[in-house]
Amino acid sequence: MSKKRRDYKLTFYSRIEDFVNGKEEFLLYRPTGTTEAKKLETLEEELTEAADLLEKREARQKVQDNTEPLDFLKRFHRLYGIIAVLVCATMMGMLMITVSWLPKFGEPGNPANNEVIARYIEKGQEETGAVNVVTGLILNYRGFDTMGETHVLFIAASCVMILLLIAEGEEKKSSYAFDRYLEPKNDIIIQKVAAFLVPVVFVFGIYVILNGHLSPGGGFSGGAILGAGLIMYVSAFGFKKTQRFMNEHVYKIAKVSALCFYVCCLSYYFYMGAHGYDNHIPLGTPGNIISSGLILFINIFVGTEVACTMYAFYALFRKGGL
Amino acid sequence: MEWVRFCTAAICLISAAFMESIAVYGVYKFRFCMNRMHAAAIGDTMGLALGALGLIILKGFSWFSLKMLIVVIFLWMTSSVSSHVIMRMEYSIDEDSVKEETGGK
Known part of the structure; x- marks a missing residue:
C-alpha cells in the first residue's frame, strides 16, 4: 500500500492541501465509475508499477554494494543487546543495594521523623483550619x-x-x-x-x-x-x-x-x-x-x-x- | 457461606487478571490497528467488570460497591466511545489499508 501513495498528488493529504488552498473541491471519497476516476486509476497503476521497478533495482544494487556493512550491523545489534542487558542489571543491582541500606519504613528513630512533621500533624488542623x-x-x-x-x-x-x-x-x-x-x-x-x-x-x-x-x-x-x-x-x-x-x-x-x-x-x-x-x-x-x-x-x-x-x-x- | 463468597470473588478476580493479560498480549501481538483496538477493549470492558464484580462480592453491598458499579458504568461508556473514535480516525487517515485488511469493504 505504501507504494501507491508515493505519488503525493494522489494522497489524501494533498487533496486536503489543495482544498485548503482553494484549488479544488474537497472529496473525502474518490468518485468511482466516472471516466475521470478510471483515468485516475490507470494513471495510478502505471505509476505504482514504475515505482515498483525503480525500488527493486535500487534494492538489488544496495544488496550488492553493502554486504559487509550489513554483517557489521548484525554483530553490532547482538552486542548492543548484550550490553543493554548488562547495563540494566548493574543499575538494578546498585539501586537494590541502596534500598537495602535505607532505614526501615515507619520506625520512630528515622531521620524523617523530626519536629516539622510533628508540628504539621499535631497543630495542622488548628492552625490552618483544613x-x-x-x-x-x-x-x-x-x-x-x-x-x-x-x-x-x-x-x-x-x-x-x-x-x-x-x-x-x-x-x-x-x-x-x-x-x-x-x-x-x-x-x-x-x-x-x-x-x-x-x-x-x-x-x-x-x-x-x-x-x-x-x-x-x-x-x-x-x-x-x-x-x-x-x-x-x-x-x-x-x-x-x-x-x-x-x-x-x-x-x-x-x-x-x-x-x-x-x-x-x-x-x-x-x-x-x-x-x-x-x-x-x-x-x-x-x-x-x-x-x-x-x-x-x-x-x-x-x-x-x-x-x-x-x-x-x-x-x-x-x-x-x- | 464465607467460603462460597471468597471462592466466587477469587474466581472473578483471577479471570479479570487473565482478561487483562490477554489484552496486553494482543496489543503487542497484532500489527493492524483495529485488531489491537479490539484487544485493548477486552481489557477495558470484560477485565474491568470482572475485577469490580469480584471486589463487590468481597466487600458486600454498600456505598463502596455502588461507587465501584458507577466506575464500571462510566468506563464502559467512555471505553467503547474512544474505541469508536480511534476507528474513525484510522479510517479517515489510512482508508486504503483498512480496506485491504477488511477485504475491500
Missing part, C-alpha cells in the same frame, strides 16, 4: 512552593503559545479549515455520550476543587478533571460551540486574574507571618465547606489555572489557537 492535612500543608505552610508550581504552569502555557499560536491572517483561516478534516465530524455517538458525561465531569471537578480542604483532592486534581471535561466537549462539538464560553478573551482573563489573586492571598500570608501579626481571617469550624480561611480560595484559583492550561495545550496543539 481537615485534609496535606492541603493545609501545601497551600499554607508550603504555599511558596505551590506558587512556584502554578507559575511553572503559566510559563509552560506561555511558551507553547509563543511556539504554536497562529497570528491573524491567511494562515489562521487555513488552520481553521484544516481543523475538522481529520477529526470525526459531528459524530453522533460521541455527541450523545458527551452530552451525558460532560456535565457529570464538570460537577465532579468542581466538587473536588471545593472539597479540597475536607477530603482528598484540591486545586490541581480538580483542575485536571475540569480540563479533561473541556477537552471532551471540544472533541465532541467542535471549537465553534466551545468558543461561546471558552475563547481567547475568557482564557486570558481567567488565567491572569487567577494567578494575580493567588499571589495576593499568599502575599497576605507572608506579610502577616514575617511581621509576627495574627491572622485576621476567621478559620471557621473545621469540616464545613466555608472554613479554613484562604485555602478554599487558593484552591479555586489553582483549579482555574490548571484547567485553563490543560485546555490551552490541547487547543494549541490541535489548531494553533484557542
Whole structure:
C-alpha cells in the first residue's frame, strides 16, 4: 500500500492541501465509475508499477554494494543487546543495594521523623483550619512552593503559545479549515455520550476543587478533571460551540486574574507571618465547606489555572489557537 | 457461606487478571490497528467488570460497591466511545489499508 501513495498528488493529504488552498473541491471519497476516476486509476497503476521497478533495482544494487556493512550491523545489534542487558542489571543491582541500606519504613528513630512533621500533624488542623492535612500543608505552610508550581504552569502555557499560536491572517483561516478534516465530524455517538458525561465531569471537578480542604483532592486534581471535561466537549462539538464560553478573551482573563489573586492571598500570608501579626481571617469550624480561611480560595484559583492550561495545550496543539 | 463468597470473588478476580493479560498480549501481538483496538477493549470492558464484580462480592453491598458499579458504568461508556473514535480516525487517515485488511469493504 505504501507504494501507491508515493505519488503525493494522489494522497489524501494533498487533496486536503489543495482544498485548503482553494484549488479544488474537497472529496473525502474518490468518485468511482466516472471516466475521470478510471483515468485516475490507470494513471495510478502505471505509476505504482514504475515505482515498483525503480525500488527493486535500487534494492538489488544496495544488496550488492553493502554486504559487509550489513554483517557489521548484525554483530553490532547482538552486542548492543548484550550490553543493554548488562547495563540494566548493574543499575538494578546498585539501586537494590541502596534500598537495602535505607532505614526501615515507619520506625520512630528515622531521620524523617523530626519536629516539622510533628508540628504539621499535631497543630495542622488548628492552625490552618483544613481537615485534609496535606492541603493545609501545601497551600499554607508550603504555599511558596505551590506558587512556584502554578507559575511553572503559566510559563509552560506561555511558551507553547509563543511556539504554536497562529497570528491573524491567511494562515489562521487555513488552520481553521484544516481543523475538522481529520477529526470525526459531528459524530453522533460521541455527541450523545458527551452530552451525558460532560456535565457529570464538570460537577465532579468542581466538587473536588471545593472539597479540597475536607477530603482528598484540591486545586490541581480538580483542575485536571475540569480540563479533561473541556477537552471532551471540544472533541465532541467542535471549537465553534466551545468558543461561546471558552475563547481567547475568557482564557486570558481567567488565567491572569487567577494567578494575580493567588499571589495576593499568599502575599497576605507572608506579610502577616514575617511581621509576627495574627491572622485576621476567621478559620471557621473545621469540616464545613466555608472554613479554613484562604485555602478554599487558593484552591479555586489553582483549579482555574490548571484547567485553563490543560485546555490551552490541547487547543494549541490541535489548531494553533484557542 | 464465607467460603462460597471468597471462592466466587477469587474466581472473578483471577479471570479479570487473565482478561487483562490477554489484552496486553494482543496489543503487542497484532500489527493492524483495529485488531489491537479490539484487544485493548477486552481489557477495558470484560477485565474491568470482572475485577469490580469480584471486589463487590468481597466487600458486600454498600456505598463502596455502588461507587465501584458507577466506575464500571462510566468506563464502559467512555471505553467503547474512544474505541469508536480511534476507528474513525484510522479510517479517515489510512482508508486504503483498512480496506485491504477488511477485504475491500
